[in-house]
Amino acid sequence: MSVDEELHENAEHAKEPFDKKVAVTMAIVAAALAIVSVLGHILSTEELLEQQKASDQWAYSQAKDIRRYDSEIARDMMKALKTPEADAVSERYAGNSEKYKKDHDDIQEKATEFEKERDHKGDQALRLEISEVFLEVAIVFASLAILSKKPLIWYLSILASAAGAAIAATTQFVA
Numbered sequence: 001m002s003v004d005e006e007l008h009e010n011a012e013h014a015k016e017p018f019d020k021k022v023a024v025t026m027a028i029v030a031a032a033l034a035i036v037s038v039l040g041h042i043l044s045t046e047e048l049l050e051q052q053k054a055s056d057q058w059a060y061s062q063a064k065d066i067r068r069y070d071s072e073i074a075r076d077m078m079k080a081l082k083t084p085e086a087d088a089v090s091e092r093y094a095g096n097s098e099k100y101k102k103d104h105d106d107i108q109e110k111a112t113e114f115e116k117e118r119d120h121k122g123d124q125a126l127r128l129e130i131s132e133v134f135l136e137v138a139i140v141f142a143s144l145a146i147l148s149k150k151p152l153i154w155y156l157s158i159l160a161s162a163a164g165a166a167i168a169a170t171t172q173f174v175a
Helices: 003-014 017-081 083-150 151-169
Strands: none
Touching: 017 083, 017 151, 083 151
């Protein structure tokens, strides 16, 4: 069979109503897949940013803890001197120590909030990735439907794409 004859035969098959319907379905599913994929990448990036914020807060918390420890050492050294001036300086270091302890606790609380947000974004991204799988399977089924000319496979494609779209649509409701 020549190339011209094969092209002509394929063009004739493409004109069949079933093939056209399946091709339209594939185009719609492919567009939905592209949107879901981009949204998934955005959420994954946001998840990484939240992780970075949490890591920064934990590092800051450690720095405050080190400063608190240094203040406690300085306070203990001043107390050991047992002079009036040392007592005044010791009290200042005690105040610093308390301030650093409070800062440390506040920063840890903030870091925990960032981790919760990171986990939430991660759960949403995972949901979109699962949705992508269903949409990709739908495209495969649609391709098989065109090759086999079996409507049942096309219906499976529609079912898989509906499941993928439903999962993606409910992503914002992930707790």
